[in-house]
Amino acid sequence: MELNSLPSKLLENAVNEMSSLPGVGRKTALRLVLHLLKQPREQVQRFGSSFIALRNEVKSCRVCSNISDNDTCEICANPRRDRSTVCVVESIKDVLSIESTGQYGGVYHVLGGIISPINGVAPSDLSIEKLVERAGAGDINEVIVALSTTMEGETTAYYLYKKLKDFPVQLSALARGVGFGDELEYTDEITLGRSIKNRTPFESVFGHR
Amino acid sequence: MELNSLPSKLLENAVNEMSSLPGVGRKTALRLVLHLLKQPREQVQRFGSSFIALRNEVKSCRVCSNISDNDTCEICANPRRDRSTVCVVESIKDVLSIESTGQYGGVYHVLGGIISPINGVAPSDLSIEKLVERAGAGDINEVIVALSTTMEGETTAYYLYKKLKDFPVQLSALARGVGFGDELEYTDEITLGRSIKNRTPFESVFGHR
Numbered sequence: 001m002e003l004n005s006l007p008s009k010l011l012e013n014a015v016n017e018m019s020s021l022p023g024v025g026r027k028t029a030l031r032l033v034l035h036l037l038k039q040p041r042e043q044v045q046r047f048g049s050s051f052i053a054l055r056n057e058v059k060s061c062r063v064c065s066n067i068s069d070n071d072t073c074e075i076c077a078n079p080r081r082d083r084s085t086v087c088v089v090e091s092i093k094d095v096l097s098i099e100s101t102g103q104y105g106g107v108y109h110v111l112g113g114i115i116s117p118i119n120g121v122a123p124s125d126l127s128i129e130k131l132v133e134r135a136g137a138g139d140i141n142e143v144i145v146a147l148s149t150t151m152e153g154e155t156t157a158y159y160l161y162k163k164l165k166d167f168p169v170q171l172s173a174l175a176r177g178v179g180f181g182d183e184l185e186y187t188d189e190i191t192l193g194r195s196i197k198n199r200t201p202f203e204s205v206f207g208h209r
Numbered sequence: 210m211e212l213n214s215l216p217s218k219l220l221e222n223a224v225n226e227m228s229s230l231p232g233v234g235r236k237t238a239l240r241l242v243l244h245l246l247k248q249p250r251e252q253v254q255r256f257g258s259s260f261i262a263l264r265n266e267v268k269s270c271r272v273c274s275n276i277s278d279n280d281t282c283e284i285c286a287n288p289r290r291d292r293s294t295v296c297v298v299e300s301i302k303d304v305l306s307i308e309s310t311g312q313y314g315g316v317y318h319v320l321g322g323i324i325s326p327i328n329g330v331a332p333s334d335l336s337i338e339k340l341v342e343r344a345g346a347g348d349i350n351e352v353i354v355a356l357s358t359t360m361e362g363e364t365t366a367y368y369l370y371k372k373l374k375d376f377p378v379q380l381s382a383l384a385r386g387v388g389f390g391d392e393l394e395y396t397d398e399i400t401l402g403r404s405i406k407n408r409t410p411f412e413s414v415f416g417h418r
Contacts, residue, residue, distance in 0.1 A: 007275060007301075007305075008278045010259075013263070014260050017259040021241050036263070036264065044260055050222045051226070054217075054242065054245070055253035067216055069219055
């Protein structure tokens with residue numbers, strides 16, 4: 001399909017905008033835009049406005065930088081959450097992932113990225129100072145560093161360790177080991193080695209069920 | 210990832226709207242919306258507005274029902290196109306596909322769908338009367354029916370045949386046959402049978418090169 005010469009400037013613009021989304025090519029973009037064109041006007045109005053409203057009106061929680069409709073996010077504002085335990089994550093997505101486990105009752109701190117010299121992300125680009133302030137305020141007992149086990153995640157974790165180690169705060173990391181449903185045969189040797197070294201008592205495994 | 214309870218109503222709305230697109234699930238929708246959230250405000254404004262502008266402002270060509278920014282589309286308005294040859298297609302997408310071949314110099318007629326009792330599409334839902342009017346106006350020599358070779362496409366083609374057969378207009382269909390790059394071994398017998406019956410002189414094949 002020839003997509004370089006669309007018969008309408010309005011269509012052309014909409015297809016360009018749609019294909020600016022990650023993973024959406026021009027062909028898919030055209031399909032999606034033609035779908036929108038068949039919807040009622042009010043629906044397309046709602047569609048387009050929803051993103052503009054989100055971008056213009058959504059806030060960042062003043063405590064943890066999580067996404068929020070108010071100054072303080074639902075998690076930080078929830079009196080049943082344990083505010084002495086802070087889980088440090090890279091992004092909002094990670095908050096959603098951890099929340100979905102239903103296993104965590106503490107609060108969060110969203111860094112807004114990880115340290116990555118290649119991508120030009122320095123510690124000052126992240127909300128690390130705010131985390132240090134929170135630790136310095138003295139209300140925190142434990143900081144759980146929940147970052148990806150990539151080079152950049154490890155670098156960021158080490159940086160956080162150096163920044164936080166002098167505070168009277170317990171620092172912990174996510175448990176590393178064999179994932180649920182993993183076959184030992186196909187588990188890499190570093191993961192398998194760590195999971196043998198850091199083996200856990202049988203009761204604690206079945207106690208979680 | 211728990212997607213039923215997003216921490217922000219604005220985010221929730223945007224994800225709902227994004228996942229209303231065909232083929233976009235909630236997980237992908239969240240990824241796309243979080244991407245938008247990281248873009249500058251002006252860009253998100255442009256993104257959202259482009260669809261609203263398209264839906265509210267785009268026109269349907271008064272001659273052929275093709276998509277257009279003006280009352281008459283670029284193709285119908287082009288004096289170099291042969292207005293005595295009309296290619297009947299289901300949708301705007303088909304116009305784009307045929308235009309991309311660079312092999313067609315006539316004009317179009319966009320039906321806006323095909324007859325489909327299952328989907329509740331009756332002949333009166335399509336721009337068939339407008340086509341009959343065009344044929345009746347006497348300026349048309351040939352109508353090429355370029356519909357899909359599905360049951361519904363064939364039904365629509367037959368309906369058009371009945372409506373147009375009494376006009377002094379040559380009716381033709383797209384050539385059926387083995388596609389470019391097809392292996393005979395894997396070509397279905399109906400297609401292969403038709404392509405033997407409707408075989409073309411060698412010169413006409415290589416003359417097109």
